[in-house]
Amino acid sequence: MTRNRILFGIGVLAFISVIVTVRLGGFLVDNEYRQPDRQVAAQEEQGEAELTPRQQGIVDEQAADEAEARARPYEEAEYRAVPFVGSRVTVWVLAQLHLLFAAFVLAVPLFAFIIEFVGYVKKEERYNKLAYEFTKLLSVSFSMTATFGAFLTFGLIILYPKFTNYLMHIFSPTFLPYVLLFFLEALFLYSYYYGWGKFGPKMHLFLGFMLNIVGTAIMFIANAWLTFMMSPGRRDDVDGDGVPDFVSAVSESGALLSLRDAFFNFTWMPINIHRIIANVAFGGSIAAAYAAFRYLQAKTDEEKAHFDWMGYVGNFVAIIAFLPLPFAGYYLAAEIYAFSQTLGIQMMGGTFSWLFVIQAALIGNLFLGANYYLWLGMGRMEGGVHFQKFIKWLLIAIALCFAVWATPRYAISSVSEIAAMGGSSHPQLSYLGQMSAKNTAVNILILSTYMSFLLYRRTGRQSVHPHRQLLTRAQAIVFSSAAALVIFYGVYGYYVDAAIRIRFAIPQVYSVLAALVVITVIDLPLYRNAAQSGETKWGRMPAVSQYALIFIALSFTWLMGLMGYVRSGLRQEWHVYGVILDTSPDAYTPTLGFATQVVSVTVLIFFGLLGVVFWLSSLGGKKDWEPKPVADGRDQLEGGQAT
């Protein structure tokens, strides 16, 4: 059947190609220059005619062009253009696609290794199988990463030759280690993948460990290049006055002063931390989307159960990594602000601030999607009805926090709305647009999501711990105290100066993190060997739950594209902030609408390519092709050719 479809497709393509070729040929013939004078044309055919004025003109033009080309001195191009889309959009899309695949390739080994390690410690084969299932996605994705990496490199060399040359001037000592590490990554990746079951468990885990070390080192090097463009120097208290100073890695003309300062620059470590966490969240969500894709295709209960579990684990990884991500993002943003007031204000109060409202909407969607998936997951267990009554309250908390987080400080308004409000901000709602409200909302969102997870974990289970009532109450007190503390600081923040208010974020974050740790520490013994009221039925999930997983992956990808643009676009007209100006025609900052369109198209291209990755990865599980048996006992090829 598939073969017939492919043949049909090839036939249609061939037909279209013939039509296009004939039409193109016809067009060229129709537009060929012909001598209007029959006699001249005949003489020309016989080689007797003198050149007509037009022909003479063409010959002269060719000679002049050649002479000009010979006389022209060699000049290095600063920029080259790409028709229609422009150089910036070309490099932007290529860089984004490279980064998305690279993030996936770095993240999957991280949690595949952890899952394999868990399987090794618990002596459970199913973890090993799951880790292998995740690793299957790596091979094709690695090729995609390398392909887009090459595209990006050539794109930069061709379109931004002078600037690329400058970056080479600064970072040339890092390129060879990078290539070497890349080679090692290929070695470890393929030996990890193809060596599954061929090596002993310890050796195989070692390969996985090394794969992660090398992959992370590669990312750290590449991060130095891109963060240098934003903050070309390090922070240090040079004059000993207790206030950090900026130590530039390059001179005013751009000459390198210190490779160390260029590499370990101001925003390098914040980006490293942010990217590691974000990669794991993103990788988990993409792996969960793959599981959802396979779940929706699954024919048997066994397949459904397997991919349901895989989706659950992928999503679990994504959400666990996602919970600390806002804090890492906050750290990065704070460091950008501390590096440059201009960049900080540009990011959070200026042109780019509206993208943070979109970011809030996407993150709210992520939280909602993650909780929704957990609630649906309660249906896997017998006796899940007990906790259903809490969903309403969790949903109210999540929707409220989502709304607070998505409230803009200054709303898009019509003239009459501005007149009614007495300004761009609403007298009541503008309070929700401030950091006090936002920090409170995100912390409550995290607590609510964790509560959903706890309820999911307890569904269909009954603790047999002798102090279960006491421990459960202790958990409730810790949870309520953390929530109360977060809300208290959120409200109190409105009564103090910005200098003090901004510090309230720290106790808010610590109280939430402490609550998560304490509740988990209590929960582990509380539900160890718990009595099960029923069996967990993997594969008993409605289709909508799988679309929720795909939705989460899509939101993550969109978010990465959007925030990546904010970080990169902040530099505005600078290639290297404050040092090398962008003098190309694309130096202007595009409108927010255009930027979001480019990000959206990139995400669509990525998901299209991801579909190919999923398809190729799923081929491994399909049966080998076999000739169709025929009635008379002879085998016959599907195309009808007898063997």
Add this chain to the structure above:
Amino acid sequence: MWGLNLPIVLALAAIGGVLAWRRAHTLVWLLYTGGALWAFFRFGFAVPIPQSVATIYLGITGLALVCYASSSRERLAETVQPIQRLILEPRYRLALAGLLVALPALAAYNAYVDLTMPLEAPGFGREIHPPPPTELTVHDETIDMATAENPYLHYKHDDPELYGKHVENGRRVYYENCFWCHGDGMGGDGMFAHGLNPVPSNFNDVGTLPALQSSFVHWRIAKGGPGMPAGGTPWDSAMPAWEKFLTTEEMWDVNLFIYDFNGFEPRALGQH
């Protein structure tokens, strides 16, 4: 109270109370919640909230309601059961026919309302924090925007009397030049404010002055609308470039005064 339109809020709460007392069906609760929140966002505030924000809120509400209705097989079955009965049972045919007429009519009415809405120029929200330059030159004196502070701020602790004199001078400058737009109480509501779009900055706002370094405020005073950065053009600010009318000392003094008047401190260097 709290800027709410109390009759509307109380009416919505009363309907909710009746539904709770009558133990209303899940579908009724969902319809009520969606409708009540729409009415609350539309009419529940004394100062109406902008359409753009209401749209965000209603989007979140809709998503949350769909999530709730479908969060378990049982709840989904319970929610859609009345709809199934309405469609399948013969005794509800009249109600179904009514619904089939009412829904398109509602959509048509909505389209009509959208089309007959008076055309209005979009409002330009004043961007409160345009990104400052890295250096600022005023009256031939160049300062580093990242490190510069108000040169008279330290008198607050070192020499309160001298500090008071600078504040007094700033008060004079403010009420001679600034209050026309920024207002007597610095609420951005001076006598000329109604003629300006975007409206002048409100210095009482806790999110404005305390979030800015005094060098930033000095830049805005000295360069005004004409000195807005190129990055976020087109700017639309009526603020004059006061460096053409005031001395550097007068500008720092008025800078000191607006912070002192509102009881705020400028954001310190290196503070996030």
